[in-house]
Amino acid sequence: xxxxxxxxxxxxxxxxxxxxxxxxxxxxxxxxxxxxxxxxxxxxxxxxxxxxxxxxxxxxxxxxxxxxxxxxxxxxxxxxxxxxxxxxxxxxxxxxxxxxxxxxxxx
Numbered sequence: 001x002x003x004x005x006x007x008x009x010x011x012x013x014x015x016x017x018x019x020x021x022x023x024x025x026x027x028x029x030x031x032x033x034x035x036x037x038x039x040x041x042x043x044x045x046x047x048x049x050x051x052x053x054x055x056x057x058x059x060x061x062x063x064x065x066x067x068x069x070x071x072x073x074x075x076x077x078x079x080x081x082x083x084x085x086x087x088x089x090x091x092x093x094x095x096x097x098x099x100x101x102x103x104x105x106x107x
Contacts, residue, residue, distance in 0.1 A: 004037040021048075021066065027057055044070040 010033045012019075019028045028034075036050030049065040052058065097103075 002040045004039040006035070006037045008033065008035040010034070021050075021064065023066075024064070026052065028052075029054060029057060032057065041067065046070075 010031075012028050012030050012032060014030055017027060018025050019032075019034070032052065032054040034050050034052050036048065039047045039049070041047045046068045047065060048068065049063070051061055051063045053061045
């Protein structure tokens with residue numbers, strides 16, 4: 001059995017008013033706390049579980065979970081890539097230009 005990877009999110013930016021997860025979106029504040037964990041539940045499936053705690057926004061603490069199935073191409077975790085969808089292609093293109101110009105790639 002694999003040990004879960006735990007995480008706790010808090011201290012959200014004041015201008016960050018919502019948090020998005022697959023198929024959902026919910027209000028947050030800088031004081032909102034969202035502890036959670038990731039567990040491997042099958043060789044190719046990861047379960048994300050989290051709790052939302054903010055007495056000023058919600059009448060009680062609530063919990064949610066969703067699973068993620070491994071995909072063949074490499075992907076970036078949706079909350080951390082900062083909308084850099086084309087970053088891989090941008091960097092690949094820069095490496096091709098460097099090779100065409102005879103400029104060594106950065107180490």
